[in-house]
Structure formats: C-alpha cells, structure tokens
Amino acid sequence: MKETAENPLHLKSVNHISLVCKSVEESIDFYQRVLGFFPIRRPGSFDFDGAWLFGYGIGIHLLRAEDPENLPKKTEINPKDNHISFQV
Structure with a gap:
C-alpha cells in the first residue's frame, strides 16, 4: 500500500476483526476446530x-452479545x- 497522500495513516494491513456472537464457547470451537485458529x-x-x-x-476478537x-x-x-x- 502506498505511504503517500493516499495513505496518510500509513495503514499496512488488517489487525483484527471483532464479531459479536451468541456463544463465545461455540464460536471458539468453530474457529479453532474447523478453521485452525x-x-x-x-x-x-x-x-x-x-x-x-x-x-x-x-x-479474530469474539465478543458475547x-x-x-x-x-x-x-x-x-x-x-x-x-x-x-x-x-483458500
């Protein structure tokens, strides 16, 4: 990514994604068991x-609703x- 006037904050990549979920435990299981996080x-x-x-x-940050x-x-x-x- 260009570090010029088009990118004044010098962004390089996504740090994390936050997701609100019904069950933190079930979501952890999915991301860990199925996707390997x-x-x-x-x-x-x-x-x-x-x-x-x-x-x-x-x-990935999971947040209980x-x-x-x-x-x-x-x-x-x-x-x-x-x-x-x-x-993938």
Whole structure:
C-alpha cells in the first residue's frame, strides 16, 4: 500500500476483526476446530465475556452479545450483509 497522500495513516494491513456472537464457547470451537485458529491471551482488564484468536496473520476478537437471545436470526446467506471472507 502506498505511504503517500493516499495513505496518510500509513495503514499496512488488517489487525483484527471483532464479531459479536451468541456463544463465545461455540464460536471458539468453530474457529479453532474447523478453521485452525488458536486462542491467544486477552487483556485481563476486560469486564465482558469474549475471546481472542489468531491464525494465518489474522486476529479474530469474539465478543458475547449483551442480549444473546435477541440477536437477529440469519436464515440465509446474504452477500450484502456483514461477513468475513477467507481466501483458500
């Protein structure tokens, strides 16, 4: 990426992606078992449920929803909705 007027902050890459989830434990299982990410230490000063994972140069921060029972239900894949895409 150019470090010129087009990139005044000198951005180089994505550091992490944060995802709000219903179950941190189920999400950890998916990212670890299916995709090969591994948990890393999270700051102990956080007073909310979550987890940090890392793999392939990508950080994923999982955050437990404040009201997990009222998250919108997804019944189909919508390419215009929030999502992450991995090149494989």
